[in-house]
Amino acid sequence: MPSLRPLTSKQKYAAYVRDLSADSTCSLCEKDSLKDFLYWKVVENSFPYDLIAKAHHMLIPIRHIHEALLNNKELAELRSLKLGVLRVEYDYILENTFKNKSIPGHFHLHLLVGIPH
Secondary structure, eight states, X not given: OOOSSOHHHHHHHHHHHHHHTTOOSOTTTTSOEEEXXXXXXXXXXXXXXXXXXXXXXXXXXXXXXXXXXXXXXXHHHHHHHHHTHHHHHOSEEEOOOGGGOSOTTSOOEEEEEEOOO
16 A cells, blocks of 8 residues: 655654654553643644645544543543544545554544645
């Protein structure tokens, strides 16, 4: 599959993924919030898909949690966000498959605003 990042960003991301196992902290938990909700927050993506998006954020649960362990309140707010504010502010909501998740222990969705044609 072709990359969604320019070569320089792709190389920086590859180095980041290689170094993840040596770091015990979660880079998503440490990110500053662009927008807060009760159980979720929107954060900037450090390695955006610049080839297809003019804005690339991520929606993450405030708790450091795997998708399978989200509780009913978190899931209800996620559904509400997808039907409301995310639908209005973003063009795409993407989720990588498990084999392509660099941070599988902290569930996250990619929020994109596409580049106009």
